[in-house]
Each structure stands twice: as C-alpha cells, then as structure tokens.
Amino acid sequence: MSTFWADFLYAAANHPFPSMPVDLLSPFDHRNEFIFPNVPAAPGMPCAGEDRSIYRRGARRWRKLYRVNGHIFQAKRFNRRAFCAFCQDRIWGLGRQGFKCIQCKLLVHKKCHKLVQKPCSNEHVDPIEVKDDANGESTLGRASSVRSRAEVEPPLPETPPAPAAAPREELEPGAQRQYSLDDFELIRVIGRGSYAKVLMVELKRTKRVYAMKVIKKALVTDDEDIDWVQTEKHVFETASNHPFLVGLHSCFQTPSRLFFVIEFVRGGDLMFHMQRQRRLPEEHARFYAAEISLALHFLHERGVIYRDLKLDNVLLDHEGHIKLTDYGMCKEGVRPGDTTSTFCGTPNYIAPEILRGEEYGFSVDWWALGVLTYEMLAGRSPFDIAQAADNPDQNTEDYLFQVILEKTIRIPRSLSVKAASVLKGFLNKNPAERLGCGENGFLDIVNHPFFKSIEWEMLEQKQVVPPFKPRLEGERDLANFPPEFTDEPVHLTPDNDTVIADIDQSEFEGFEYVNPLLMSLEDCV
Ligand code: C58
Numbered sequence: 001m002s003t004f005w006a007d008f009l010y011a012a013a014n015h016p017f018p019s020m021p022v023d024l025l026s027p028f029d030h031r032n033e034f035i036f037p038n039v040p041a042a043p044g045m046p047c048a049g050e051d052r053s054i055y056r057r058g059a060r061r062w063r064k065l066y067r068v069n070g071h072i073f074q075a076k077r078f079n080r081r082a083f084c085a086f087c088q089d090r091i092w093g094l095g096r097q098g099f100k101c102i103q104c105k106l107l108v109h110k111k112c113h114k115l116v117q118k119p120c121s122n123e124h125v126d127p128i129e130v131k132d133d134a135n136g137e138s139t140l141g142r143a144s145s146v147r148s149r150a151e152v153e154p155p156l157p158e159t160p161p162a163p164a165a166a167p168r169e170e171l172e173p174g175a176q177r178q179y180s181l182d183d184f185e186l187i188r189v190i191g192r193g194s195y196a197k198v199l200m201v202e203l204k205r206t207k208r209v210y211a212m213k214v215i216k217k218a219l220v221t222d223d224e225d226i227d228w229v230q231t232e233k234h235v236f237e238t239a240s241n242h243p244f245l246v247g248l249h250s251c252f253q254t255p256s257r258l259f260f261v262i263e264f265v266r267g268g269d270l271m272f273h274m275q276r277q278r279r280l281p282e283e284h285a286r287f288y289a290a291e292i293s294l295a296l297h298f299l300h301e302r303g304v305i306y307r308d309l310k311l312d313n314v315l316l317d318h319e320g321h322i323k324l325t326d327y328g329m330c331k332e333g334v335r336p337g338d339t340t341s342t343f344c345g346t347p348n349y350i351a352p353e354i355l356r357g358e359e360y361g362f363s364v365d366w367w368a369l370g371v372l373t374y375e376m377l378a379g380r381s382p383f384d385i386a387q388a389a390d391n392p393d394q395n396t397e398d399y400l401f402q403v404i405l406e407k408t409i410r411i412p413r414s415l416s417v418k419a420a421s422v423l424k425g426f427l428n429k430n431p432a433e434r435l436g437c438g439e440n441g442f443l444d445i446v447n448h449p450f451f452k453s454i455e456w457e458m459l460e461q462k463q464v465v466p467p468f469k470p471r472l473e474g475e476r477d478l479a480n481f482p483p484e485f486t487d488e489p490v491h492l493t494p495d496n497d498t499v500i501a502d503i504d505q506s507e508f509e510g511f512e513y514v515n516p517l518l519m520s521l522e523d524c525v
Contacts, residue, residue: 064342066099066113070120071106073099073113076227086112178512179203179250179261181492184212189488191312195219195328199490200264210249211325213260214492217503220258228328229258233513235327236260238302240515243462244295246315246325251513255503256495258511265323267316267470270376274311279379282419284467288314289373289422290454291322296369297442300362305331309368310346311375320466334361347397348381352429355401363431366445370426370435374409377419382409382427405429422450 066073076098082091084098086108091098099113100106104122184201190211191198201212220229239245249261267273270288274280280288292314299306308329315323331340339359345351351367353360374382383403385394393399409427411420425435425448432438436445446456458464 065102068114068116069118070103071101071113071116072103072120073108074102075110076100076107082107084109084112085118086116178514179252181252181254181259184210184261186212186490186492188490193326193328201261203261209264211246211262211264213262213326213328215258215260217253217256217258217508218499220507228330229508229511231330231332232260232327233511234332235299235304235330236262238299238304239324239327240517242295242298243460244291244322244324245298246323248513248515250515251511253508253511254495255500255505257492258508262325265315265325266318266472267320269312270314270316270322270372271311273316273468273470274376274379280376281467282377282416285373285376285419286450286454287464287467288322288376289369290451290456290459292324292369292372293436293442293445293451294456294460295322295324296362296365297445299330300365300442303332303334305334305340305362306365306368307331307345308349309365309372310349311372314372316466316468316470318470318472319462320469321462337361347400348383350401350404351431352405353431355405360431363434363437366426366434366436367431370423373426374411374423377415377423378412382423383407418448418450418452422448 064075082098083089084091085106089109091107091109097110099108099110101120101122104120106116106118106120108116183204185204187200187202187209189197190200195215197214199212199214201210202208203210215229233248233251236246236248240247246265247263249263251261252259292309296306296309306324306327306329308326309324313324313326315325317323329344331342334340339361341357341359343354343357345354345364345368349368349371351360351364354364371382383400385403409423411423415423422435425444428434435448436442438444445451446454455464
C-alpha cells in the first residue's frame, strides 16, 4: 500500500451494489479510462471494447479512524443529547465534537478520546486494516469509569430537535402534509452510487416527474454516521436558490430508507452527452465550464465544498443549461481559509492535495473542474495512460493516484492557447498556485482569457442561450437516459426486520421535509 494511505482505512468496503467496485484495495481494470476509446458504429452505440460501467464509477469516502485501547473511534456530530463517557460532561458544539467507537458505540469528546482507559468491550477481530492515528497512543489521564451506551445516551428530550431544513413556519396552513412512498409511482432506475439508488418517479396527485434518491439507513449507520445526510439536506436548502443547482421537493423515510425527492432535470448528464459527441467544441466547453464555475462559486461563498464534480453529476435541463446534482459528498461550514481532511471523491477527479493527505479547502473543486474541462475538450481523461491497457501494474487505483500526483499533464496540441492555459491553471498540482485559489479567488477565473467572451451576469440569469439543446419529445422522454439501467427492476426490496432492528431510528428524527415553494407551485396545477 502506498504511503499516502497511512492514516486511512478503506471504509467503503461494504458496497451495497454489486456493480460498484467492492474492494478498494484490489486492482480494477483501468483500461477504459478513455472516455472514447474509438468511434462507435452508430451514435449512441458503445465503442468496441467499451465498458460502460467504468464511466460511472461512484464517489466514495474514506473515513479517518483513531484507535485507542481497542476502541476504534470515528469523529461524529451529535444531533441529540450525548454525554462523554470519560469526563461525563455533555458533548456540545458544532462540527464533529465527539468521537464514537464503531465497535462498542462508546461516546467521548474528541479532546477526551486519548484518555479513555477502559478497553473496548466489543472488540471483534474483523480482518480490517486500521492504521493507528499518528498521535493516537493512549496517554495517561484521570481514570474514569465507562458507562454503557444506554447511560451515555439518555432518552430524547420532550421536544424533538428542530428539523434541519427550512423553517416550517413558512408553510401555508394546511400545506404541512408530509409525503410518503405511496404518493409516488416509481417509474425507473436512472442512477446509482456507492450509497444511493436514484429513481425517476411521478407524484401521483399532480402527475409531475421527480428524481428520487433512495438511501438505505443501514448504510448510514453501519460505518458512517448521520453527518452527511444532514449535510446533504442543508446543501439542498442552499441550492434551491440557484439556477445551476438541483433543488429539493421533499424528504421522507420508511423504517429502512431515506428518500430525497429532487426536481427532475430532463436532458440527461454531461457523461451521456459526451459519449455521443467524442469531444466538445471549445465554445460549448466554455459555456458549461462557466456555468459550473458559477454553481461552484455560489456553494463556496456559502461555505460548501462540493467535492464530487464529475461528468455524471452535471445535468442538462430542457434548454441545455447545467444543473449540478448529488450533494452527498459535500462538506459544509467551511469559512475562507478553513481546511478539512476527509479522503473522498471519485478517483479520476481527486485532487493531489487530498491524495497527499494534506488539509484542503475549496481548491479541490477547481481541480475537478480542470479534469472535467479537459475531458470535454480532449475527449479523454487527463490521466489516461495509453499503454496501461496491457500492463496489469498500471491498472490499479494506486497507479492512477500516482499518475495524478506525479505525471505532467499533456495538453493536446489541437487545443487553443487559451484553452491550454485554463487547463494548466486548474490542473496545477499545487493548490496555492491553482486558478481560482489565489488571493483574487473566483475573479481570476472570471478574468481568465479563456472566459473572455462570457458575460457572467447574463450567464447567471440564464440569459445566454446554451450551445446545445437536448432533444426531448415529452416530459417523460427517455432518450437522454443512460442505457445501462433499462432492464433494472424499479421496485425497492421489501424491508428486512432483522436489518431494521439494528437501526437506531432516533438518528433520523426530523428528516421529513416539504419545500414550501415547490408545494405552492404544485397547488397551482
Ligand atoms: C444521472 N447521472 S444523485 C443519473 N444519476 C443521478 N441523477 C440525478 N441525481 C442523482 N434530475 C444521480 C445520482 C446521485 C447519487 C448517486 C449516483 C447517481 C438526477 C437529479 C435530478 C435528474 C437526475 C443521469 C441522468 C440524468 C437525467 C435523467 C436520467 C439520468
């Protein structure tokens, strides 16, 4: 294993979907990293040797674990009352103020975790590889008895915590009704990731179509904590105010699952579009890159790092404007200059600073935009290695990461000087020197020669006519949908009682949400 992994456990080993890479340590076939290995027989047909699944390799998170006295702690934010098993004080505050042992569920303050003396009561010998935290050795401290989980987490207060999403007061009287699975007809599967399955659904009452992101609760609680579900909801709230970000219709849950009902964007994604185009004219790539920049800048200004920019997450609406989807990898609450360190993202788009294990900030999104813009302009990933196909050593994720870290990126000579310059700007391996990451921040992007013809204000108002209009027959036209899901059954598997018994439902209290704006729109129909 290469050194940059030192403090990380590959925690994503429990992949729910067989089509996703299961073992992050095992080499996988890297040969079709080319987006377009050759020209298809007819538009829309796969290329010879093309493996569609590789295009949609999902984003993952690697979680940092801290081992003390047999405990394996993970940072956690508590959305309800919790007490430290070491000092017995309440675990307060914002951010990941507490640590929870993933085996015995012991809760402690971050500041107290190294002082815990009681060994883990539930240390099972799973063959997982956990590297000790660099300063994770137990230091001597005041002895303290450790309480059981039941004591550590007292019953919930009478008043449930306020829902994380928009204030309910804004709802009209009578508009407060919640949605449930019965309100929707499931039409088909349109996407899946490591943590979620996404369906196209119809709200029966209005016949309107939505995208529905379905997450199994067991996955949230298994090796992760609820943090990212809350973050996703917060980001949806923020995003609902921007033309280039998908908005939320509603949230609800069943005993086994969480549901995000998302406004439906009809024109497919950039990956699908690129598979038909080979590569885009500079004018088109410029338009998409500029709209994406505005969306990213909007999120950054609100303290959110998107962390999962890739062709699959850039959707096209019926006019051809972009909308970013999937906020499941977002990091929120980041102020200018702040950094974070979670190892996450989609391999081909992961910035060098993440791979080096450094603290990072908004810079990782501008790197990913560089990778994506390169893909649009060149028709292949900047990290493709032509000869890798025949060499098994070069078909591994580790090798890809080494290439991202070390290889000088070659820009096709066919590109203009300005395009080459913007790519070199975004793909600078040093985040301090990267385009968009300097003192002038976003302004350096706005003023870059590549974007000279962009009228940014007009663009943000959707006043610029997109270069390409997706062909759409009706609202339900499936022509722009990825073909790999056509045969997939659309139903959800029935709940399994033993799985549900292990879920702590209190973690999901207050998840329900109805977007008041979309509700009133619906009532107009
Ligand atoms: C699109 N890449 S969130 C299919 N996948 C997704 N589509 C949408 N949201 C999400 N309107 C996804 C995925 C997410 C997390 C797990 C991985 C997949 C979406 C949201 C709103 C439409 C789609 C391709 C596609 C786009 C449009 C229609 C059909 C397929």
